[in-house]
Amino acid sequence: MEPLRFNNIYLGDAKDILPRVEDESVDLIMTSPPYAEKRKKSYGGIPENEYIDWFMPIAREFKRVLQPKGSFVLNIKEGANVQRETYVIELILELKRQGWLWTEEYIWYKTASMPGKWPNRFRDSWERCLHFTKNKKFNMYQDSVRVPIGDWSKTRLNNLKSYDKKRTISASKSGLGRKVMNWKGRDLVYPDNVLKFAPVCKNMRHSAAYPKELPLWFIKLFTKKGDIVLDPFIGSGTTGLACLESNRNFIGMEIKRKYFNLANKNIQLEQQRLINDEKK
Amino acid sequence: MEPLRFNNIYLGDAKDILPRVEDESVDLIMTSPPYAEKRKKSYGGIPENEYIDWFMPIAREFKRVLQPKGSFVLNIKEGANVQRETYVIELILELKRQGWLWTEEYIWYKTASMPGKWPNRFRDSWERCLHFTKNKKFNMYQDSVRVPIGDWSKTRLNNLKSYDKKRTISASKSGLGRKVMNWKGRDLVYPDNVLKFAPVCKNMRHSAAYPKELPLWFIKLFTKKGDIVLDPFIGSGTTGLACLESNRNFIGMEIKRKYFNLANKNIQLEQQRLINDEKK
DNA sequence: GTTCCGCATGAATCGATAG
DNA sequence: ACTATCGATTCATGCGGAA
Numbered sequence: 001m002e003p004l005r006f007n008n009i010y011l012g013d014a015k016d017i018l019p020r021v022e023d024e025s026v027d028l029i030m031t032s033p034p035y036a037e038k039r040k041k042s043y044g045g046i047p048e049n050e051y052i053d054w055f056m057p058i059a060r061e062f063k064r065v066l067q068p069k070g071s072f073v074l075n076i077k078e079g080a081n082v083q084r085e086t087y088v089i090e091l092i093l094e095l096k097r098q099g100w101l102w103t104e105e106y107i108w109y110k111t112a113s114m115p116g117k118w119p120n121r122f123r124d125s126w127e128r129c130l131h132f133t134k135n136k137k138f139n140m141y142q143d144s145v146r147v148p149i150g151d152w153s154k155t156r157l158n159n160l161k162s163y164d165k166k167r168t169i170s171a172s173k174s175g176l177g178r179k180v181m182n183w184k185g186r187d188l189v190y191p192d193n194v195l196k197f198a199p200v201c202k203n204m205r206h207s208a209a210y211p212k213e214l215p216l217w218f219i220k221l222f223t224k225k226g227d228i229v230l231d232p233f234i235g236s237g238t239t240g241l242a243c244l245e246s247n248r249n250f251i252g253m254e255i256k257r258k259y260f261n262l263a264n265k266n267i268q269l270e271q272q273r274l275i276n277d278e279k280k
Numbered sequence: 281m282e283p284l285r286f287n288n289i290y291l292g293d294a295k296d297i298l299p300r301v302e303d304e305s306v307d308l309i310m311t312s313p314p315y316a317e318k319r320k321k322s323y324g325g326i327p328e329n330e331y332i333d334w335f336m337p338i339a340r341e342f343k344r345v346l347q348p349k350g351s352f353v354l355n356i357k358e359g360a361n362v363q364r365e366t367y368v369i370e371l372i373l374e375l376k377r378q379g380w381l382w383t384e385e386y387i388w389y390k391t392a393s394m395p396g397k398w399p400n401r402f403r404d405s406w407e408r409c410l411h412f413t414k415n416k417k418f419n420m421y422q423d424s425v426r427v428p429i430g431d432w433s434k435t436r437l438n439n440l441k442s443y444d445k446k447r448t449i450s451a452s453k454s455g456l457g458r459k460v461m462n463w464k465g466r467d468l469v470y471p472d473n474v475l476k477f478a479p480v481c482k483n484m485r486h487s488a489a490y491p492k493e494l495p496l497w498f499i500k501l502f503t504k505k506g507d508i509v510l511d512p513f514i515g516s517g518t519t520g521l522a523c524l525e526s527n528r529n530f531i532g533m534e535i536k537r538k539y540f541n542l543a544n545k546n547i548q549l550e551q552q553r554l555i556n557d558e559k560k
Numbered sequence: 561g562t563t564c565c566g567c568a569t570g571a572a573t574c575g576a577t578a579g
Numbered sequence: 580a581c582t583a584t585c586g587a588t589t590c591a592t593g594c595g596g597a598a
Contacts, residue, residue, distance in 0.1 A: 082416050083381040089369040101363040104401050107387055109474055117470055119420065121384045125472035136362050140400060150591065189590070190397060192405035194389055315571060360573065394572045395589030403589075404572065478592065479570075489571045 006228065009240065009252035009267065011260045014232035017253050018061035026065045026251070027139070027227035030215045030239055032075040036087055044256070051087045052094050058232065059095055065230065069138045071222040072100070075108065075214065077127035082120070092130060100132040107194045108214060129195070129218070144220040146188035210235065216242040223248055237263030244270050286508065289520065289532035289547065291540045294512035297533050298341035306345045306531070307419070307507035310495045310519055312355040316367055331367045332374050338512065339375055345510065349418045351502040352380070355388065355494065357407035362400075372410060380412040387474045388494060409475070409498070424500040426468035490515065496522040503528055517543030524550050 003020070004010070010017045033055070037045030046054045062072055078085040096102055106129035117123075195217060199209040215238060219229055225247040231239035234252035236259055243250035244267070254260040283300070284290070290297045313335070317325030326334050342352055358365040376382055386409035393405035477493040495518060499509055505527040511519035514532035516539055523530040524547070534540040 080384070083383050084385060086373060086376065086382070089372060092369060093366060096366065102366070103363050104360070105364060107389075107406050109387070109389065117422070120416075120418075121473065122422070122470055123472040125474050126387050136400075138400065142397075142402070190402055192393055192403040193401070194405050312571085318573095357571075359571080362574085392570085392591040394570060395591080396572050396574090397588050398573055399575095401573075407571085 004251055006249035006251065007240070007243070007267075009234055009237065009254055009260060009263050011254060011257060013255050014253045015058050015061070018058065018065065018232060021061070021065040021230070021251065023064055024067045025228060026230045027067055027070045027223045028219060028229045029062050029066060029070070029072040029231070030218050030229055031073070031231045031233050032210050032235070033233045035076060035079065036085065038079060038081055048085050048087050052091055055091060056094060056098065059098055059100075062230075062232075063099065063134065066134060068135055070134065071103075071138055071140075071218075072132040073218045073222070074130040074132070075127060075210065076130065077124070080121065080124070088128065095132060100134065101136065102130065103133045103138075104131040104193060105129070106131060109194055109196050110199045111196055112198045129214070139222060139224075141221060141224060142190055145191055145217055147191050149187055149189045210238050212238050212242050212245070215239045216246060219243065219246055219248055234263055235259050237266040240267050241270050244274060284531055286529035286531065287520070287523070287547075289514055289517065289534055289540060289543050291534060291537060293535050294533045295338050295341070298338065298345065298512060301341075301345040301510070301531065303344055304347040305508060306510045307347055307350045307503045308499060308509045309342050309346060309350070309352040309511070310498050310509055311353070311511045311513050312490045312515070313513045315356060315359065316365065318359060318361055328365050328367050332371055335371060336374060336378065339378060339380075342510075342512075343379065343414065346414060348415055350414065351383075351418055351420075351498075352412040353498045353502070354410040354412070355407060355490065356410065357404070360401065360404070368408065375412060380414065381416065382410065383413045383418075384411040384473060385409070386411060389474055389476045391476055391478045409494070419502060419504075421501060421504060422470055425471055425497055427471050428467055428469075490518050492518050492522050492525070495519045496526060499523065499526055499528055514543055515539050517546040520547050521550050524554060 004017075034044075034046060036048040036051045038048070066072060076088055076091075078088045092102055108127045108129050110125045110127065195214065197211045197213040197217075200211045215229075215231075219239075219242055223229060227248050229239065229243050229248050229250045231250065232253040234240060234254050237252065240250045240252050240263065242248075252263065254263055284297075314326060316328040316331045318328070346352060356368055356371075358368045372382055388407045388409050390405045390407065393403045396403060475494065475497060477491045477497075479489055479491050495509075495511075499519075499522055503509060507528050509519065509523050509528050509530045511530065512533040514520060514534050517532065520530045520532050520543065522528075532543065534543055
């Protein structure tokens with residue numbers, strides 16, 4: 001059997017393709033799997049009550065192919081059918097039983113979520129990004145995702161007018177002076193576990209409108225350049241695009257030919273664009 | 281035994297006082313219970329592995345006292361001990377088994393979370409507000425929590441704190457002041473299921489990790505004036521203050537005398553303030 | 561009176577140290 | 580080996596005093 005190539009997408013079921021991935025060869029698994037379907041008869045969808053049985057064998061493969069200091073990030077959100085479905089929180093418990101550490105739950109706050117109004121609830125504008133690891137210690141490059149410091153200090157530091165600036169400099173030996181100077185040189189702070197990215201509405205109707213910024217953030221956080229990122233449900237190729245942009249290698253898998261074709265098209269366009277940029 | 285009075289706080293264990301509350305007499309249970317303690321020996325705290333056994337008998341009483349169209353809102357967040365604790369999601373499953381509907385999970389996005397930096401995670405800046413109901417249909421007054429359109433104004437008005445309020449009112453002649461005032465009552469849209477409030481620390485002694493805006497939002501959403509709100513873990517009395525402000529009646533319970541005294545003081549101060557305001 | 565700044569302080573978490 | 584305690588890390592906010 002042909003070994004898997006990097007920066008390529010494979011057409012087929014993840015559970016069939018994953019066995020071809022080498023042991024402990026992947027640095028990050030970043031994926032947004034198909035969410036459970038409410039209607040059991042929906043073609044290709046996984047019913048809520050079969051979701052865990054469907055997912056766990058795949059997670060077993062994840063555990064095999066992930067390197068010891070790697071991470072597995074699962075973007076998912078249960079739907080509501082009168083009440084919230086429980087398959088996601090049950091999946092967390094099951095993954096722990098399989099040996100994963102449930103290290104963190106990040107919130108993706110979708111600032112422009114779908115409009116709509118229902119009698120029981122408001123618009124759902126957040127999704128879970130569940131972070132699992134194999135070990136207590138893992139690779140995390142926190143500096144790569146630092147963000148500009150909050151408004152409060154910006155306002156205060158911007159207001160350092162002539163008088164204050166003079167004072168700050170002249171009083172360099174005082175604690176006050178030194179402290180302010182330290183803040184000025186340091187415009188980046190560490191983020192928290194709530195992510196804010198606007199979802200994008202692509203032309204194709206992949207149910208999960210998964211903006212490139214989301215995988216990109218986790219890719220920067222948990223891998224370095226040249227590392228391997230696996231997305232077994234790559235959809236329209238967003239994780240691949242994020243890898244191309246950040247100089248990581250990816251392995252993609254997609255079961256539906258429609259998305260497989262779309263992902264390949266998107267990837268090729270991006271690769272062409274990068275080549276053109278280099279020529280200039 | 282003396283019947284429970286409204287707008288009063290009872291000193292003692294919720295499981296002992298709850299039996300005195302009449303069947304189906306409460307319109308909303310809004311509470312932030314003590315979170316599980318990491319250290320097992322910590323005095324008064326509930327260890328993680330005993331949390332569900334401690335909570336479920338209390339939840340049974342909640343079910344008895346809540347009226348059929350009422351709501352139960354639980355503000356809670358699991359801590360981390362290398363990995364995230366699972367007692368909260370297990371509690372959700374257990375409450376469902378007890379007959380509750382897990383109607384929704386709101387996110388409280390704390391804009392000012394605890395600082396700190398660790399090798400394996402960022403600062404935790406969100407908490408769960410789990411919404412349970414007894415029935416598919418329940419009281420929800422969505423219009424009462426509508427917000428001005430657009431993110432900037434939403435953030436701004438939600439965060440109208442002392443300083444901004446003062447400025448908004450006092451600067452009525454300035455453009456900014458008038459502009460902000462004009463937004464109120466105009467172009468109102470429904471919010472989503474992510475709430476943004478900054479935690480405030482009012483007193484030197486007690487950490488008000490639970491800002492008044494949080495219970496106030498749910499009180500407005502799930503009750504009308506004159507309704508009964510129960511908080512069996514009322515702490516420093518925040519839920520009671522929110523009720524006084526919004527003309528709801530509350531029943532409070534608190535096991536620790538220190539908080540019981542503080543809550544009574546806060547409630548009395550607020551009642552006195554309301555009386556003074558009326559005289560003017 | 562209004563704006564501005566220093567300071568204290570939080571539902572935190574980890575790793576090391578001590579018992 | 581297992582548990583309790585402690586120091587280090589970090590940043591948005593309200594408050595009070597100063598400009």
